[in-house]
Amino acid sequence: MTADPTAPSTPRLSRERQLDMYRRATKTLPGGADSNFRAWGEDTIYVDRGKGGLVWDLDGNEYVDLRMGYGPVILGHGDDRVDDYVNERMRRGVSFSLTSEDEVRAMELVCELNGWVDMARMTVSGTEATMHAMRVARAFTGRTKIVKFEGQYHGVHDYALISVAPNNMAELGDQDNPVGLAWGRGIPEAVARTIIPARYNNVEFLRRLFEREGDDIAAIIVEPVLGNAQGIMPQPGFHQAMRALTEEFGILLIFDEVKTGFRFGRGGAAEYFGIRPDLATYAKAMGNGYPSAAFGGRREIMEMMPSKVSHGGTYAGNRVAAAAAVKTLEILRDTNALEVIEATGRHIQDGLREVLNPTGLPYQFTGHPSMFGIMFTDKVASEYRDWANTDHELYDAIAVGMHARGAMPEPDSREPWFVCEAHAGGDTVDRVITAFEDSLAAALEARSRGQLAKHDSGAMSQSAAG
Numbered sequence: 001m002t003a004d005p006t007a008p009s010t011p012r013l014s015r016e017r018q019l020d021m022y023r024r025a026t027k028t029l030p031g032g033a034d035s036n037f038r039a040w041g042e043d044t045i046y047v048d049r050g051k052g053g054l055v056w057d058l059d060g061n062e063y064v065d066l067r068m069g070y071g072p073v074i075l076g077h078g079d080d081r082v083d084d085y086v087n088e089r090m091r092r093g094v095s096f097s098l099t100s101e102d103e104v105r106a107m108e109l110v111c112e113l114n115g116w117v118d119m120a121r122m123t124v125s126g127t128e129a130t131m132h133a134m135r136v137a138r139a140f141t142g143r144t145k146i147v148k149f150e151g152q153y154h155g156v157h158d159y160a161l162i163s164v165a166p167n168n169m170a171e172l173g174d175q176d177n178p179v180g181l182a183w184g185r186g187i188p189e190a191v192a193r194t195i196i197p198a199r200y201n202n203v204e205f206l207r208r209l210f211e212r213e214g215d216d217i218a219a220i221i222v223e224p225v226l227g228n229a230q231g232i233m234p235q236p237g238f239h240q241a242m243r244a245l246t247e248e249f250g251i252l253l254i255f256d257e258v259k260t261g262f263r264f265g266r267g268g269a270a271e272y273f274g275i276r277p278d279l280a281t282y283a284k285a286m287g288n289g290y291p292s293a294a295f296g297g298r299r300e301i302m303e304m305m306p307s308k309v310s311h312g313g314t315y316a317g318n319r320v321a322a323a324a325a326v327k328t329l330e331i332l333r334d335t336n337a338l339e340v341i342e343a344t345g346r347h348i349q350d351g352l353r354e355v356l357n358p359t360g361l362p363y364q365f366t367g368h369p370s371m372f373g374i375m376f377t378d379k380v381a382s383e384y385r386d387w388a389n390t391d392h393e394l395y396d397a398i399a400v401g402m403h404a405r406g407a408m409p410e411p412d413s414r415e416p417w418f419v420c421e422a423h424a425g426g427d428t429v430d431r432v433i434t435a436f437e438d439s440l441a442a443a444l445e446a447r448s449r450g451q452l453a454k455h456d457s458g459a460m461s462q463s464a465a466g
């Protein structure tokens with residue numbers, strides 16, 4: 001993600017301390033980071049602190065944060081309402097492997113906000129939530145296979161890392177007969193074979209698949225929008241058709257609301273699209289950045305626990321996560337935070353339109369205003385494979401250039417911009433638009449000189465992971 005150093009108008013960020021930290025970190029942390037997704041070589045960002053919608057790196061560079069930790073920080077960094085509550089509750093002790101009222105309250109709120117959810121249980125991460133949802137679906141139906149969509153990310157357990165994010169679409173196989181592409185080594189073939197990749201927004205594909213293998217399929221797990229591919233939206237009626245098909249074939253529908261939950265609306269994407277899934281997974285916005293997560297759904301399925309299906313975890317429902325969920329969900333329920341976030345997202349999009357329209361570049365906004373992508377294309381994308389046909393090199397160059405101009409989107413066009421409540425104040429939106437405008441101008445200038453910097457999406461590249 002190196003900004004083009006030859007572009008005269010590219011400002012430089014100071015990076016001395018971060019480079020020192022990178023050299024130090026790589027001695028103990030593979031890649032110098034705790035997640036492949038943040039290991040960006042010498043460009044790895046080491047953070048000092050955040051407040052509201054802003055973040056500062058170790059060298060003191062200040063940015064408007066548009067990553068918001070890949071989505072969880074829905075209110076803003078260091079939100080006093082949440083932090084004070086968590087601090088007060090955690091002084092009573094954090095981990096007992098006993099159940100506290102905070103946990104009960106947190107799951108009551110999950111059920112209250114998502115009216116269709118009868119019962120829920122906490123986990124510590126979205127990964128654990130999707131893993132358990134898949135297991136309980138298998139147990140309930142007595143079937144083994146799970147359908148997932150190409151380009152969707154459901155965490156880092158073995159059953160989730162199939163056909164996620166290759167750069168080269170050919171690796172996904174034939175359009176009508178896609179292959180299950182494991183992301184990286186170490187995933188047993190036998191495990192991978194239980195996951196069937198499908199194509200988003202393609203009902204005919206699903207019908208053919210169900211007619212062929214429906215008796216073996218326990219569930220479809222779906223990010224209601226392609227949250228890990230710029231938030232590509234469902235075509236009108238897609239979710240309704242998928243719901244009807246799953247019911248016809250006795251297959252459970254799992255909404256992975258880790259990104260959309262408590263963001264698209266108080267009742268997440270299920271409410272937004274008017275769908276009643278069978279199970280759902282939540283994390284991210286539910287705890288404003290604390291490690292709160294959950295899976296939940298219909299009573300008769302969730303009641304497979306505790307006697308028939310394994311679910312546990314030393315830290316499941318720990319006080320910090322539970323208290324954070326209680327306070328965050330109360331705020332989202334009782335205030336207009338989500339309306340503010342949506343309005344701010346629209347405000348940013350309006351500003352971007354004013355910059356983009358005069359250029360004549362073809363572009364589309366994808367996703368929801370609280371979590372949106374910018375695709376340089378004149379076609380509305382309907383599935384992950386469409387991403388390859390967009391001008392994502394231009395996007396990546398702009399995103400990288402924005403860092404040097406004080407705004408930080410993810411430097412990979414697959415990740416949407418995340419808006420938080422705190423972005424609404426002051427000159428934040430103007431700063432984002434100016435950073436985008438200047439960075440776009442520099443990227444176009446570099447392209448005209450044939451010097452558009454190539455962004456190496458590194459760890460995000462499924463192709464590179466093998």
Ligand SMILES: Cc1ncc(COP(=O)(O)O)c(C=O)c1O
Pocket residue numbers: 070124125126127128130153154155156223227228256257258259283284293
């Ligand atoms: C849709 C979705 N599901 C699951 C996960 C995994 O969550 P976690 O990173 O908390 O394990 C993510 C993470 O980005 C996600 O976006």
